[in-house]
Amino acid sequence: MFTYFDHLECSACSRTWERNTLINLCPCGGPVLARYRLEEAARAMDRRSLPGHGLWRYHAVLPVESPERIVSLGEGMTPLLRADRLGRRLGLDALSIKNEALNPTGAFKDLGFSVAVSRAAELGVKEVAVPSAGNAGSAAAAYAARAGLQAHIVFPRDVPQAFILECRYYGAHVELVEGRINDAGKRVAEGCKKHGWFDLSTLKEPYRLEGKKYMGYHLAEQLDWVLPDVIVYPTGGGTGLVGMWKSFEEMETMGWIDSRRPRMVSVQAAGCAPIVRAFESGASRAEFWENAATIAAGLRVPGAVGDALMLRALRESQGTAVAVSDQEIIRGVEQLAQSEGIFACPETGAALAGLRQLVERGWVGRQERVVLFNTGSALKYLDVLGAESFGSGPR
Numbered sequence: 254m255f256t257y258f259d260h261l262e263c264s265a266c267s268r269t270w271e272r273n274t275l276i277n278l279c280p281c282g283g284p285v286l287a288r289y290r291l292e293e294a295a296r297a298m299d300r301r302s303l304p305g306h307g308l309w310r311y312h313a314v315l316p317v318e319s320p321e322r323i324v325s326l327g328e329g330m331t332p333l334l335r336a337d338r339l340g341r342r343l344g345l346d347a348l349s350i351k352n353e354a355l356n357p358t359g360a361f362k363d364l365g366f367s368v369a370v371s372r373a374a375e376l377g378v379k380e381v382a383v384p385s386a387g388n389a390g391s392a393a394a395a396y397a398a399r400a401g402l403q404a405h406i407v408f409p410r411d412v413p414q415a416f417i418l419e420c421r422y423y424g425a426h427v428e429l430v431e432g433r434i435n436d437a438g439k440r441v442a443e444g445c446k447k448h449g450w451f452d453l454s455t456l457k458e459p460y461r462l463e464g465k466k467y468m469g470y471h472l473a474e475q476l477d478w479v480l481p482d483v484i485v486y487p488t489g490g491g492t493g494l495v496g497m498w499k500s501f502e503e504m505e506t507m508g509w510i511d512s513r514r515p516r517m518v519s520v521q522a523a524g525c526a527p528i529v530r531a532f533e534s535g536a537s538r539a540e541f542w543e544n545a546a547t548i549a550a551g552l553r554v555p556g557a558v559g560d561a562l563m564l565r566a567l568r569e570s571q572g573t574a575v576a577v578s579d580q581e582i583i584r585g586v587e588q589l590a591q592s593e594g595i596f597a598c599p600e601t602g603a604a605l606a607g608l609r610q611l612v613e614r615g616w617v618g619r620q621e622r623v624v625l626f627n628t629g630s631a632l633k634y635l636d637v638l639g640a641e642s643f644g645s646g647p648r
């Protein structure tokens with residue numbers, strides 16, 4: 254069998270649907286998740302020799318029914334790099350970087366859109382829409398072009414220029430709105446209602462998460478099925494973190510890993526840190542963050558649909574959430590570039606700054622095995638990075 258995808262289930266109220274239902278959120282407001290017949294999938298898959306390339310080697314635990322419907326640009330074979338020089342600077346003996354910037358459009362968002370666009374096209378969708386802070390727009394537009402679908406991308410007006418240009422080249426219809434990603438989300442919702450576009454907003458459909466969960470599978474594979482002690486991830490809408498958390502549960506059910514889990518760390522920007530605030534106050538939902546502002550566009554998400562799922566993953570993993578300033582973010586970008594030759598996006602600069610804080614506080618121990626995710630390339634942020642007073646030379 255090509256997939257063991259079984260049914261859809263609401264993460265909040267547990268209502269279920271038949272798997273071929275074209276769905277956005279549950280009427281209760283909860284994100285809907287894909288569920289699989291995992292015991293059967295485990296019997297069918299030899300995890301040590303999965304045929305093919307990248308993400309789609311895991312087709313048995315992905316939702317697409319027919320191999321011909323896969324929309325791929327070769328995503329997923331991203332390296333896990335030892336980062337000893339950076340580790341020494343931070344005071345860590347076993348730091349690695351999972352470099353998702355090597356995906357086709359330069360960010361981890363490709364994984365989600367490869368799956369979501371494949372599945373939308375398989376279910377008959379012709380036009381897709383997404384509000385985006387940057388990278389999600391690029392990925393949606395690229396995969397939609399590859400699938401022959403029309404994409405509608407709505408960005409906040411202050412999005413870095415490269416994203417706008419790139420999406421237009423892919424043939425997407427690009428619209429800029431005043432405000433932030435939630436304002437872009439409202440415009441997408443209007444368009445969907447009026448024109449019948451399918452809404453691919455973060456966690457408002459089940460399948461972007463399925464692509465993101467592959468990061469957990471691939472990481473486990475690269476570490477010979479022993480997960481690290483700590484995973485540090487820059488968090489906006491939260492699909493990266495929640496997707497990996499889902500993969501760990503699936504892999505344990507399939508008998509691929511044991512019950513030990515990494516402590517998951519969500520890093521946000523001090524100018525937009527709703528998850529950090531909710532985590533620290535013990536809340537199960539995050540309140541909307543007014544006047545969100547940070548140079549890390551992907552972290553400028555004042556209200557996330559997946560807040561409850563994120564907070565649950567952080568708490569179940571004994572993880573934490575930290576906020577960092579824009580100055581620390583730039584310093585993180587510089588430090589990663591100078592220590593390891595990786596020119597990463599500001600979101601990753603934030604993750605590095607967050608990790609630094611946690612080492613200084615003693616929350617991460619010297620000998621722990623830590624994986625820091627580089628979620629995207631710096632090259633689309635040159636207008637933002639160039640405007641900052643950085644480049645202080647070798648350190």
Ligand SMILES: Cc1ncc(COP(=O)(O)O)c(C=O)c1O
Pocket residue numbers: 360386387388389455487488489490491492493494550551552598600601628629630
């Ligand atoms: C480079 C980058 N890193 C991290 C994030 C945050 O990802 P998520 O929304 O899955 O939390 C984004 C989202 O736009 C991003 O573009």
